[in-house]
Amino acid sequence: MGLNRDVSLLTGLRYKGQGPMLTFVLHRIGGLGMGIFVTTHILASFLGGEAGAFLNAIYENWAFQIFIFFCALFHAINGLRITILDLFPKLIEHHREAIWIEWAVFLPTFGIAALVITMTALGG
Amino acid sequence: MNSSKSRNLSLSERGLNFETLMWFFTRLSALAMYALILFGMIGALVMGARNQMNFADVMRWAFMPNVTHVQSTNVPDLAPWVSVFWKSVAGLLLLVASAHGVHGLVVIADDYIAGVNGRKVIRLLSIVMLVSVSAIGLYVIWTS
Numbered sequence: 591m592g593l594n595r596d597v598s599l600l601t602g603l604r605y606k607g608q609g610p611m612l613t614f615v616l617h618r619i620g621g622l623g624m625g626i627f628v629t630t631h632i633l634a635s636f637l638g639g640e641a642g643a644f645l646n647a648i649y650e651n652w653a654f655q656i657f658i659f660f661c662a663l664f665h666a667i668n669g670l671r672i673t674i675l676d677l678f679p680k681l682i683e684h685h686r687e688a689i690w691i692e693w694a695v696f697l698p699t700f701g702i703a704a705l706v707i708t709m710t711a712l713g714g
Numbered sequence: 715m716n717s718s719k720s721r722n723l724s725l726s727e728r729g730l731n732f733e734t735l736m737w738f739f740t741r742l743s744a745l746a747m748y749a750l751i752l753f754g755m756i757g758a759l760v761m762g763a764r765n766q767m768n769f770a771d772v773m774r775w776a777f778m779p780n781v782t783h784v785q786s787t788n789v790p791d792l793a794p795w796v797s798v799f800w801k802s803v804a805g806l807l808l809l810v811a812s813a814h815g816v817h818g819l820v821v822i823a824d825d826y827i828a829g830v831n832g833r834k835v836i837r838l839l840s841i842v843m844l845v846s847v848s849a850i851g852l853y854v855i856w857t858s
Contacts, residue, residue: 618822625815629847635782635854662777670748673741 609689613668620665627658652711656704663703667696736817743814750807754779757803761794779804782858801855808851816844 605611627649634645648654671692675681681688728734754776763772766788774783781796789795823836 621815621818622822625819628811628815632847632851632854635858636850666748669744673744676741 609686613671613689613692616664617668617672620661620668623658623661624665627661652707656707659703659707660700663700664696667692740814740817743810746810747807747814750803750810751776754803754807757800763789766790778807780855780858796858804855805852808855809848812844812847812851816840816847819843 607614630645631649634642636642649658671688675685675688755772757779758767758772758775763775767775767784771784771787775795779795779800781792781800784792784795794800817840820836820840823840824833827833827836
């Protein structure tokens with residue numbers, strides 16, 4: 591069996607999926623980021639020692655914390671939108687408006703947190 | 715504009731299989747994680763986190779109510795934070811989150827691996843990953 595889509599990476603990147611496509615891609619990046627982060631974090635706690643300290647040093651870095659906060663917050667807010675639209679299918683008619691609400695919640699929340707993390711890291 | 719109207723098919727028309735159940739589980743576990751994280755935040759405030767922890771520390775505790783996430787704070791008495799109750803809440807959050815996450819990895823892998831054998835390998839690996847991550851995580855939570 592098996593599907594053969596016959597679509598190159600370049601064609602895929604040029605796909606104009608607009609807003610919904612962007613949330614799909616970011617949801618995936620966020621999910622993968624958290625999956626890798628949480629798995630290595632559990633392993634670091636389990637192993638301890640030098641390897642654990644090395645891994646802990648990576649996620650205590652402020653730049654990494656901004657990245658993982660982006661992953662967690664976007665995945666959580668976008669996931670809540672998907673859950674609400676899927677459990678109440680009549681709302682799917684308004685799916686584009688739902689994405690705008692999502693950004694209105696995400697951008698200030700993430701922006702303020704990223705600003706505070708950066709200012710603290712730069713000593714101010 | 716008819717195509718944008720939602721359709722409501724009954725379960726017998728739609729077909730009920732493992733993938734449908736996991737689709738539903740992914741949504742329900744998202745809500746469950748929201749509830750557990752809120753529960754952890756409220757629990758932290760009840761145990762007096764307002765005076766000894768900043769918001770980042772409370773969030774770290776809420777995302778996984780594990781005592782090692784409060785050790786570096788100014789909380790004087792760790793006993794309430796290390797109880798069997800909070801270890802159970804942390805264990806529940808771990809199991810829900812790892813099942814949600816590993817199934818998500820299978821969904822992503824299915825988009826790139828379309829062959830029947832490849833998908834079997836992905837499913838086998840995902841079961842191994844789910845069992846090992848859950849076991850190691852539960853060990854870390856219960857021995858900390």
